[in-house]
Ligand SMILES: [Fe+2]
C-alpha cells in the first residue's frame with residue numbers, strides 16, 4: 009500500500025508569525041499520513057522562537073518529524089529547541105532514524121552540512137578550520153549510513169536541511185553551492201538506499217532533482233514551494 | 248567614497264549577521280547613490296527590518312527595498328513517485 013508524505017522546510021517563524029502557519033495545516037490528515045519539516049524552523053534560533061514552532065505543530069492528527077537547520081543553531085540553544093519540539097509531541101532526528109506508521113515508514117536524517125559537490129568540493133586538507141568543516145559533513149554522512157542501516161521498513165526516507173545534490177540548488181548563485189550542501193550526503197544515501205530525500209535551505213533553488221544513484225530529491229523550502237507543504241505519494245498504487 | 252562593490256558586500260554581511268535580520272539570501276546591488284535589495288522573506292516585519300539594517304550599514308545611500316514576502320498557498324496537487 010502506498011503512503012502519502014507531506015513535507016516543508018524553511019518556515020522561519022518569528023514572534024510576528026506566531027499562529028500564522030497552523031491554519032495551513034488544517035485538514036492535513038486528509039492529504040498525508042506524515043509531515044516532515046526540514047529545518048530552519050526559526051529565524052534566529054532562540055528558545056522563544058523554538059516554542060512558537062512547537063505550538064504551531066502541537067497535537068496534529070499526523071506524526072510530525074523535524075530536523076533543525078542552520079538558523080536553529082544560531083543562538084546555541086539547539087538542544088533546548090529539540091527538547092521543546094519533543095515535549096509538544098514532535099519527533100526530532102539528529103543523525104538518527106525513526107520508524108513510523110506501524111513499521112511501514114522509516115525516516116533517517118539530520119541537518120546535514122556543506123562542502124560542495126563532486127569534483128568541486130572542499131577536502132580535509134590544510135588548515136585545521138578547513139579540515140573541521142569537511143570532517144563535520146563526513147561524520148554526518150557516516151551517521152546517516154548507520155541510521156539507514158537500522159531501518160527495516162517498507163519505505164525509507166531521508167530528511168535533511170542541507171542539500172545532497174546540485175540539481176535542487178538551480179537558481180542559487182553557483183559560488184555559494186559549497187555552503188548549501190554536499191555530495192557526501194547523497195553518496196551515503198545512495199549506498200544504503202532510500203525512496204526519497206527531502207531537504208530545504210536553498211530558498212532560491214528548484215523543487216525537483218535526483219541523486220547520481222537515482223533517488224528522487226525534493227527541495228521543499230517554503231519559498232521554493234510557495235505552498236503550505238508538498239505531498240508525495242510513495243508506492244506503486246496511486247494514493 | 249567607498250567602492251560600490253564593497254558597500255554592497257558590507258550591507259549583505261550586515262543583513263546576514265545583524266540579530267534583527269539574520270537574512271542570508273538577500274541580493275544587494277549599488278548603482279551610484281542608490282541601493283537595491285532583492286529576494287524573498289517569510290514575513291512583512293522582516294522586510295521592514297531589512298531596510299533599517301541596510302540603511303544603517305550604508306548611510307547616505309537611498310535604499311530601495313524590492314524584497315517580496317513569500318505567499319503561502321494551499322498544498323495543491325500531490326506528486327506520485
Ligand atoms: Fe532557510
Ligand SMILES: [Fe+2]
Pocket residue numbers: 048077078079169208209210
Ligand atoms: Fe538554512
